[in-house]
Amino acid sequence: MHFGLIIISAMLILAVNMGLRQALGIFLPEMGEIYALSMPSLxxxxxxxxxxxxxxxxxxxxLAERHGYGKVLFTGSLIYSLGxxxxxxxxxxxxxxxxxxxLLGIGVGATTFSVVLGAVSKNVSDKHRSVALGIASAGGSLGQFIYAIAGNxxxxxxxxxxxxxIFAVTVLTIPLLMLPLSKSKPSTLHEKTSGTPFKDKNFILLTxxxxVCGFHVAFISVHLPNYAAFCGLSTDVAATSLAIIGLCNVFGTIAAGWLGGRFHKPYLLSSVYMARALLILxxxxxxxxxxxxxxxxxIMGMLWLSTVPLTSGSVAQLFGAGxxxxxFGWVMFGHQVGAFVAVYSAGWIVEKTGGYDMAWYLSVGLGVIAAVMHLPMNREVFRQAQKNHVST
Known part of the structure; x- marks a missing residue:
């Protein structure tokens, strides 16, 4: 199957997957009234x-690598819609x-970047993989733009x-959108890997x-609407801000994928994290x-999910496209641990201090640390690892 159709399919699935999830922060102030819950509980x-x-x-x-990507996406979409x-x-x-x-945790996890980009990586050549991952990842940003505006x-x-x-119904489009990916066969490649990734220095640094990426994205997508309310601004400002982030990151993510095909990805990641830290400050x-x-x-939109094609592309170089x-699912777990810490700690900080100041300072500090983390990743190690893998 032509890889262009697979990229479009992946882009649309991620638009639903990430768009809905990241737009839910718009409803955070209202959820407190509906469910009679405190900010830490929410x-x-x-x-x-x-x-x-x-x-x-x-x-x-x-499961996707062993039994097929379509089966995993289908099951995940049903759970996501139910939740x-x-x-x-x-x-x-x-x-x-x-x-x-x-339910949303399970559903999102089964229809997210690791599964979708895994299918893309298997069906695109090394030469075009970074750009393809950038285009597919941009779907999540496009979805955020659409869901934030439409949701408000x-x-x-x-x-x-x-x-x-209505949001639940849109999730049910994933089984239709996944048809090109469902024809992506389970992996039969016997790629060489240098032992378990958990002992690999570059894997640990990437994760x-x-x-930090998860911390930034989750904190802003969930708490920015409430922060806007703290600042005396309307929900329209919050929704528009999230939509702008999504729209601008369509371009930022594609650009990151293009740059990742030409420059050392970890150094680009270092630049992204440092830029985030300065911007947040x-x-x-x-x-x-x-x-x-x-x-x-x-500006945050240009940086938002630009880490995804660079990080997933680094994984493909180090461990093979198959x-x-x-x-990348394990790397994504690190992302989501950061998201967990961000969302809950920010709610706790608001409850204890009456504001978000500590959360913003923490975001700045973590951005600087992440920027430094990616500098020791040697270019030659990545090149040699890629040579050791079977091309797809």
Whole structure:
């Protein structure tokens, strides 16, 4: 099958997968009233969702490699849709935790980057893989733009419950969108790997850096709407900010994929994390107006998921394209541990201090640490590892 169709399919699946999940932060202030929960309790469900889908991702990747990508995506989409629908039909606190924390965690984990990009990596040549991963990853950003705008408009016109039901229906499009990926056969490659990835220095550094990416993305996507409310700004400003991040990252992610095919990926990752740290510091110190939220969103959007094609591409270079779904799944778990820490700790910080200051400072510090982490990754090691693998 022509790899262009596979890339489009992957892009659309990730648009649904990431778009819906990252737009849920818009509803955070309203969820507190509907489910009668405190900010730490609300945040814990989001945090657990992030942690669970990170834990599910590597196992979903292994199942996809062994039994086919379509089966995993189909099952995950049904669970994802069920969890979203339950948010619409119940105001019970325990149903909220079951839906947002557990079912969405499982559903997102089975339909996320590790599985989808694993299928893309197997069907694209080494020469075009980095760009292909960038284009496919951009789907998540495009979805964020669409779901943030549509979600805010639907919530204002149709209400929270109806919006969640509509979102649940959109998840059911994944079984149709996955058809090109379902024809991607289980791996039959016997690629050479230098032992378990858990002992590989570069794997550890990539995973540790991706922890910081998860911290940044989850903190901003979940808590930026509530932070806007703290600053006296409307939900429209928050929704527009998330939409701008998504739209700009379509270009940022594709550009990262293109650059990753020409320059050493870990050095590009170092630049992204340092740029994030400086941007977050500038935003935090600036006056809080709608205009400043928007310029922050434009620049953050260029950096948002640009780490995904660079990190998944690094995994493909180090361990082989046929192992991306499983090994990148473990790297993604590190990402989601960071997301868990970010979402829950930010809610706890707000509860204890009455503001987000400590969370912003923590984001800056972690960005600097991640930038430094990627510098020891030697270019020659990556080149030699890639030569040792069977090309797909």
């Amino acid at each position: 945040s814990f469900a989001f945090a657990f969702q992030n942690l669970l889908w990170g834990a599910i991702a590597p196992f979903a990747g292994v 979203t629908a339950l948010l619409a039909v119940s105001e019970s606190a325990w149903v909220y935790h079951l839906s947002n924390g557990v 408009m639907l919530n204002q016109s149709a209400g929270y419950g109806n919006t969640m039901l 540790s850096g991706f922890f 500038m935003f935090f110190l600036s006056p809080k107006s709608a205009a400043n939220f928007y310029w922050f969103s434009v 192992k991306v779904a499983s090994i």
